[in-house]
Amino acid sequence: MADFDAIVVGAGCAGSVAACVLAREGKSVLLIERGGDAGSKNMTGGRIYTHSLRPVFPDFEDEAPLERKITKERISLVTESENTTVEFASPELGRPENSSYSVLRGPFDRWLASKAEEAGAECIFGITVEDLVWEDGRIAGVRAGEDEITAEVTILADGVNSLLTEKAKLATKPSAHQLAVSVKETIELPEEVIADRFQAAPGEGAAWLFAGAATHGHVGGGFLYTNRESISIGLVATLSDLCTSQVPIYQMMEDFKNHPSVAPVLRGGKLIEYSGHLIPEGGYDMIPTLYADGCLVTGDAGMLCINLGYQVRGMDYAVASGEIAARTVLEALEAGDTSSAKLASYRAKLENSFVLKDLQAYRNFPAFMEGTPRIFNGYPEIAAGIMKSMFIVDGSPVEPIRKKAMAPVKQIGVWTLLKDLRKGVGAL
Numbered sequence: 249m250a251d252f253d254a255i256v257v258g259a260g261c262a263g264s265v266a267a268c269v270l271a272r273e274g275k276s277v278l279l280i281e282r283g284g285d286a287g288s289k290n291m292t293g294g295r296i297y298t299h300s301l302r303p304v305f306p307d308f309e310d311e312a313p314l315e316r317k318i319t320k321e322r323i324s325l326v327t328e329s330e331n332t333t334v335e336f337a338s339p340e341l342g343r344p345e346n347s348s349y350s351v352l353r354g355p356f357d358r359w360l361a362s363k364a365e366e367a368g369a370e371c372i373f374g375i376t377v378e379d380l381v382w383e384d385g386r387i388a389g390v391r392a393g394e395d396e397i398t399a400e401v402t403i404l405a406d407g408v409n410s411l412l413t414e415k416a417k418l419a420t421k422p423s424a425h426q427l428a429v430s431v432k433e434t435i436e437l438p439e440e441v442i443a444d445r446f447q448a449a450p451g452e453g454a455a456w457l458f459a460g461a462a463t464h465g466h467v468g469g470g471f472l473y474t475n476r477e478s479i480s481i482g483l484v485a486t487l488s489d490l491c492t493s494q495v496p497i498y499q500m501m502e503d504f505k506n507h508p509s510v511a512p513v514l515r516g517g518k519l520i521e522y523s524g525h526l527i528p529e530g531g532y533d534m535i536p537t538l539y540a541d542g543c544l545v546t547g548d549a550g551m552l553c554i555n556l557g558y559q560v561r562g563m564d565y566a567v568a569s570g571e572i573a574a575r576t577v578l579e580a581l582e583a584g585d586t587s588s589a590k591l592a593s594y595r596a597k598l599e600n601s602f603v604l605k606d607l608q609a610y611r612n613f614p615a616f617m618e619g620t621p622r623i624f625n626g627y628p629e630i631a632a633g634i635m636k637s638m639f640i641v642d643g644s645p646v647e648p649i650r651k652k653a654m655a656p657v658k659q660i661g662v663w664t665l666l667k668d669l670r671k672g673v674g675a676l
Contacts, residue, residue, distance in 0.1 A: 252276045254577055255390055255399040256369075257377050257412060259286035260353075261296075261563050262547025263405030264360035265304055265570035266577075271367035273578055278397065279361065279369050280390065282376040282406075287357030290407075290525075294480060295455055295473055296356075297348045297561065300568040305363065313355040315475035316453030318348045320446065323558050324509065325628035326460045326470075331509040332631035342452070350453055350473040350480065351563075352434070377406070380415050386541035386587075387416060401577045401586050402543050405570065408526045410549040418545060419536030424488035425618060426530030428468060428555070431501050432482030435517035439477050445513055446474055457558060462504045464495050465625030467618055469557065470504050472513070479514065481505065484527060484555065486618065527562075528553045531614040532607040538598070539591040546573040552603060554610055556676070557617065565603050572597045616675035620668055626660050633659075 256267045259281035267279040283290075295318060301308050308314075319341045324333040340346055365371050381389035381396050389398035390412075404412050408427070413419040446454045453474030462470035468485035483501055490497060505514060528534060528551040535552070538545045546552075546569045553562035576594040580586045598604045617623065637655065654662075 250389065250398040250400050252278045252370075252389075252397070252399040253581055254278070254401045254403060255280065255397060256403045256405055257390060258405035258407060258547070258549070259283075259361045259364075259371065259373070260290050260357060260405060260407065260547060261360060261566035262549075262570035262573070263403065264357065264364045265567050266403050266405060266546060266574040267364040267369040267371075268360070268367045269304065269571055269574035270577060271364060271369040274368070275578070275581065277364070277369040278399070279364055279371045280375055280377055280392070281361070281371070281373045284374050285358060286361035286371075286373070287354040290353040290357055294351050294353055294356075294563070295348055295560070296351050296567075297564040299345065300564040300571075302344075304567065304571055312359050313351070315350040315352060315473075316448070317342055317451055318350060318455045318473075319452045320448070320454035321558075322454060322456040324456065324458045324460075325631045326458050326462055326507060326509060327628050327632050328461045329508055330628075330632040330635075331507075332628070332635055333509075348455075350455070350475050352475060352478075352480070377412065380412060380543075387543040400542065400581060401591070403573055403577070404543065404545045404549050405547045405566075405573075406549050408528050408548045408551070408553075410545075413536055413545055413549055416540055416543055416545075418538070418540055418543075422528065422530065422534055422551070424491065425486060426528065426534045426614075427487045428484045428527045428529045429487055429490055429497055429524065430482060430484045430527050431497055431524045432480060432522070433501070433505075433519055434475075434521035435479045435481060435514050436477060436520045437479060437514075437517045441516070442474050442477070442479065448474065457560070458504075459557060459624055460628030461507070462500070463624060464493065464500055464503070465621070466490060466493055467621065467624060469624075470510075471560070472510070478520065479517065481510070481514065484529075484560075486529065487526075489618075527555070529555050529614055532604070532611040533614075535604075535607070538595050539588055541588045541591075542586050544573045544576065544591055544594050546570050552607070554607055554613075555617075556610060556613060557623070561606075565606075568601060568603050569598060572601060572603075610676065613675040616671055620671065622660060622664070622668060630660065 253275040379391040456472040458470035467489040547566035552565040
């Protein structure tokens with residue numbers, strides 16, 4: 249007889265949610281996290297879209313350590329000294345069914361793990377799972393040091409760096425172009441200063457994404473999220489493209505923080521945290537096999553993440569996939585069948601949910617981003633050129649707007665622009 253009904257490896261969004269859902273149904277669950285506590289190894293921008301959180305934790309807004317509700321969206325194309333920004337603000341962004349919040353993963357993940365523990369899951373921190381236990385060709389638990397712990401089902405939620413998915417023979421190492429390096433700093437500022445600089449109502453804030461000079465023209469971008477008493481700021485750059493850069497990412501980060509559009513926002517702030525992380529960015533085509541005899545893969549370990557340039561999502565996919573994994577395990581345990589054939593319904597459930605429907609819809613976008621470097625080195629300059637032609641007055645005779653606007657466009661070529669636009673629309 250197995251030691252547990254389920255072992256969950258990784259106390260991030262996916263793992264803690266899976267453990268909580270299983271424990272609520274009376275199943276014996278062990279949640280193992282290699283960090284000293286939940287969230288100590290996690291890093292994100294970070295923002296969570298709450299539509300996936302609400303079904304699992306209906307009262308999360310009263311309990312969870314949320315920072316600010318995001319009610320303003322900003323997207324900027326930046327050159328070394330210029331910034332062309334689109335801002336969108338709407339009451340619709342704050343409605344319960346549409347809401348999203350900035351979060352700090354340390355306190356947020358600790359809260360999620362505490363909910364799993366309250367439900368009855370046994371949580372162990374500071375333990376590294378080094379290998380899987382196999383019995384008769386099926387995964388039957390985990391090995392940590394000299395200890396073997398068995399379970400009817402093992403759920404792998406140990407993130408993008410998961411070695412266990414390889415050991416489970418479900419995945420191979422991702423290619424460099426499918427991964428991005430992210431660095432993030434948390435800058436402490438008084439709550440009222442942040443509200444003033446973003447003209448935000450109490451408890452509300454902004455999400456701000458950047459492309460162009462933020463990564464010195466390389467594939468990727470910058471992000472900034474307002475927390476209650478801090479700002480999360482960072483960069484994401486595709487690993488394969490970063491390898492060709494003469495500027496290391498830490499220098500990009502310093503240059504980004506000193507950009508004329510960013511520096512005033514951070515002025516007077518105190519650095520309280522610095523972190524780095526790998527992010528899966530290959531989209532639908534890098535998703536590994538998600539099930540085996542006695543095993544499921546969820547969250548970032550399943551590469552369930554997407555970056556659309558104007559929107560970055562991962563946490564809502566992790567929460568939803570963790571819940572779906574738990575529901576699949578409950579069905580398998582009830583049937584007394586934890587074979588690959590039975591657990592295969594997990595993939596079908598994901599395909600029928602927004603998780604894989606979204607990734608399928610944007611399947612071609614990662615390749616578009618990688619194959620269109622002008623988004624990061626070309627179009628920001630065009631946008632700035634058009635804006636300068638419209639707003640700079642130097643006493644010269646005026647020209648028609650269409651003529652002014654076409655001058656920067658001709659630097660790249662109208663036909664090239666139209667081809668990029670067609671590819672981009674097709675990818676979205």
